[in-house]
């Protein structure tokens with residue numbers, strides 16, 4: 001049968017989806033996934049076939065001035081072969097060509113998002129769970145899907161085996177298994193898995209590279225059109241080379257960790273392998289893998305030293321050298337980089353080298369210089385275009401440069417002393433009210449008490465006659481000023497910041513227990529990712545609050561000892577800046593690993609602050625806040641009708657039991673597109 005173009009099938013699927021024709025949705029979407037898989041398979045197969053034919057027919061001794069014709073003879077034949085082959089396998093171009101945006105949707109696994117609901121509506125629950133799981137693996141921030149999966153897990157008829165990734169990539173399975181053995185010092189088990197991961201990774205890399213040989217992506221501007229012969233060829237060719245180079249990142253990026261490729265993915269395999277082989281006394285293999293690692297990093301001292309040890313441990317005789325496959329891989333990669341850098345220097349091409357191991361001398365001096373300047377600019381940064389500040393009073397007292405980092409700021413003068421005292425009073429009342437808000441042992445240290453008060457609880461306390469309405473109003477206003485200042489200082493391309501969580505927090509030193517304390521009030525952490533100081537990485541994945549984009553802390557007092565906030569490098573140890581709390585001082589920063597921070601022990605007195613986290617994703621905005629605001633407004637309007645107000649506040653927002661909702665899907669898509677656009681902007685800077 002004739003292949004149906006997968007983008008058409010996909011859109012037919014979406015149409016069916018919106019018409020609630022679930023069976024048709026299922027059929028179209030499955031068809032789309034299969035059709036795309038077939039096209040990709042055919043491209044890889046055709047590439048192999050045409051390459052083989054070309055190798056067979058390679059003649060020798062062509063005079064140099066005719067070489068170009070020789071090259072183009074090959075190009076023409078290749079074009080003919082490739083088109084013919086694809087036509088045979090999947091049909092004419094209209095059947096398999098598509099736009100980048102459809103391709104991106106498939107990469108993000110969007111079809112599974114719709115597919116799961118189509119399955120669910122037809123009561124095909126196991127299939128629905130698989131689709132949901134498959135989608136969620138690549139989109140771990142998708143709350144709706146997370147809830148849906150929880151629902152499927154509770155369903156008796158859905159078996160555990162349904163929660164599998166239908167698009168699982170073999171190299172990740174091997175890699176993850178390898179690492180868990182390796183980390184547990186089980187080298188015998190780790191070795192075959194590492195080798196498998198390596199093999200599968202190279203295979204995935206080659207497939208990815210073949211798929212780069214696709215259609216030319218037109219530039220947008222008008223004058224770019226109508227290129228001349230060599231210009232056009234060079235343009236397209238460099239585009240393809242860059243795409244091929246990027247494949248290194250592609251295979252090193254786990255689904256769901258977009259933009260967070262594992263650094264040095266291939267070389268690190270050999271670093272682990274030489275160690276693993278040595279641990280089981282396979283000296284020959286250890287030597288081979290150390291040599292191979294050194295192909296990437298010839299000057300690496302540690303591995304050079306290890307290699308020497310292995311060599312003296314190994315018996316005399318034949319010694320293995322670096323793997324040939326890797327030698328060829330590096331050679332090819334360096335040739336590609338040389339061409340790309342030529343284009344960077346001479347043809348106004350931009351290139352982000354994905355490999356940290358590229359030798360310095362391969363990068364043209366001009367490009368190196370430009371990179372240095374850009375880096376300096378980035379560290380001087382901090383002056384994006386921002387409008388006038390939202391308030392007159394507060395002033396920026398320390399910018400990112402003064403704070404030795406990026407995306408951090410200190411603003412003073414956000415609150416008056418009266419306002420600070422008013423908000424602290426609220427915290428004290430909450431702490432003393434004895435109904436669950438009482439200060440408890442801190443979750444972070446046994447030497448401090450810790451009490452937290454959300455906005456809604458504060459407002460409810462007012463409703464219960466336990467707290468002063470002005471104090472609650474000040475709490476609300478303080479949080480609003482913090483958001484406005486943060487939003488002003490960190491312009492985010494017209495995307496507004498939303499409150500994600502607001503917490504009034506006091507930390508109190510427990511008297512008599514402070515002698516010789518060496519711990520922290522709050523250990524070093526990042527607010528939206530799991531900090532791994534050892535690898536100096538920050539995993540942006542659950543259970544971290546990955547949707548938090550900016551953090552702000554508004555301090556309320558300074559009459560305590562200790563309790564300074566400090567920032568560190570990703571090693572969680574090197575302190576880069578320290579901030580002393582005081583009334584009305586706001587510290588705001590981007591919530592990722594670049595702003596790892598902690599709080600020094602509070603050794604005397606009570607330290608109070610409003611901690612706020614903001615998000616760019618409206619679906620993660622704080623629901624309680626609206627409730628608190630409305631409640632407060634009502635109380636202010638009619639303090640007499642409190643009974644009715646209480647009635648309203650009791651309305652709990654229930655969790656919809658079924659079916660999995662559709663509400664978020666459209667939003668999500670819009671958001672990812674926006675995110676992508678802003679990301680691209682950032683990359684260009």
Ligand SMILES: O=C(O)CCC(=O)C(=O)O
Pocket residue numbers: 522527553564565597598599609611
């Ligand atoms: O109170 C502070 O200074 C920082 C608190 C903090 O980092 C947090 O709660 O995540």
Ligand SMILES: [Fe+3]
Pocket residue numbers: 525526527551597
């Ligand atoms: Fe924090």
